[in-house]
Amino acid sequence: MTTMTAAEAGLLPCHACHLLHRPSQVAHGLVCVRCSATLHLRKPDSITRVWAFLIAAYILYVPANVLPVMETGSLFGSQTDTIMSGVVYLWTSGSWPLAVIVFVASILVPGAKLIALTVLLISVQRSSTWRPHDRGRLYRIVELVGRWSMLDIYVAAILTALVQFKSLATIRAGPGAIAFGAVVVLTMFAAEAFDPRLIWDPVRRHHAAHTD
Numbered sequence: 001m002t003t004m005t006a007a008e009a010g011l012l013p014c015h016a017c018h019l020l021h022r023p024s025q026v027a028h029g030l031v032c033v034r035c036s037a038t039l040h041l042r043k044p045d046s047i048t049r050v051w052a053f054l055i056a057a058y059i060l061y062v063p064a065n066v067l068p069v070m071e072t073g074s075l076f077g078s079q080t081d082t083i084m085s086g087v088v089y090l091w092t093s094g095s096w097p098l099a100v101i102v103f104v105a106s107i108l109v110p111g112a113k114l115i116a117l118t119v120l121l122i123s124v125q126r127s128s129t130w131r132p133h134d135r136g137r138l139y140r141i142v143e144l145v146g147r148w149s150m151l152d153i154y155v156a157a158i159l160t161a162l163v164q165f166k167s168l169a170t171i172r173a174g175p176g177a178i179a180f181g182a183v184v185v186l187t188m189f190a191a192e193a194f195d196p197r198l199i200w201d202p203v204r205r206h207h208a209a210h211t212d
């Protein structure tokens, strides 16, 4: 079976409404005849934009984990908790299932997503032909996780749990919570800016070079 990409067939899909165009020549500045979106074969500046989002996310990952995500106060004094100290508190106070959920959702998953996107980005930047199927699957997992997880919810779970356990009078989000939310959003933007077709472009070139 022979296959060809839209680009090889001279077709240019609209990213906004998916209408196919067959321009006489692929030039810059073409717009969709139906919805007027700019037409391009690949997401423009995908690699640069993903790097920008990823670097910002890495930087904010530090305060998200080091700064307090909540400040709690009662008659007996005030206390601040980071994500990790919240997890430790939950664990030592006996609610270990909740501790595991918060650890996985707030520390493990965001970190794993950052690493996965970095691996994908570096491999694409180096025009790697290494295991494209697995890299494609990895991208789909990252996208899927981003779609159904609103990880801040688990931070809210720590808050509620701590309020219940300690019967605290006042509670408010610390600066770490803002950094954490920013990491989640930036990682989603990075996944969105990544163009998975870039995984297959070098594979296709490699094939073409070896079948001629």
Ligand SMILES: [Zn+2]
Pocket: 014, 015, 016, 017, 018, 019, 032, 033, 034, 035, 036, 037
């Ligand atoms: Zn369109």
